[in-house]
Amino acid sequence: MNNLLMSIPDLQPEELGGINDLIKDMSIEQxxxxxLLYSGKRKKPQEILLxxxxxxxxxxxIQRIVIGQIGMGILYLFTGGLCLIGTIIDVVNYKKLANDYNLTQMYEAARMVGLQR
Structure with a gap:
């Protein structure tokens, strides 16, 4: 299992803990x-910062649209990132944005694997 986790680039400690909790009761195939599902869906914090x-x-x-917050992304688009204040806040909190998105994708991938039993 360690080899599989090593295949995920830039794995954050919060992600690693969540993954270990989710997969402990899964079979090797699951x-x-x-x-595979999670690594394809997750976003690296550096991507969100960029x-x-x-x-x-x-x-x-664009960062909000990519992480699935379409409404907020459109609001940022039409207001210039809420007059750049929202964009500045996102620059400061880019790791939290990525971690929140990745956590959602982690649980979604676990549900998909669980349904495929």
């Missing part, structure tokens, strides 16, 4: 399916 920084120059709110 664990492999979970890791997208947020692009919001200053190109399109405000």
């Amino acid at each position: 664990q492999q399916q979970f890791i 997208l947020t920084c692009l919001g200053f120059v190109v399109v405000a709110g």
Whole structure:
């Protein structure tokens, strides 16, 4: 199992703890399916930071759209990142945005694997 976890780039400690809790009762096949599903869906914090920084120059709110917060992304788009204040807050909190998104994707992947029994 460690080899599978090593295949996920930039795994955060919070993610590792959550993954270990979720997969402890899964079979090896389910664990492999979970890791494949989750690694394809997760976002690295650096990606969120890059997208947020692009919001200053190109399109405000793209980071929110990518993490599934479509309404907030459209609001940022039309208000210039809430007059750049929201974008600045997102630059500071990019790790939290990524971790919250990844946590949601982790549970979704676990549900998908659980349904495939």
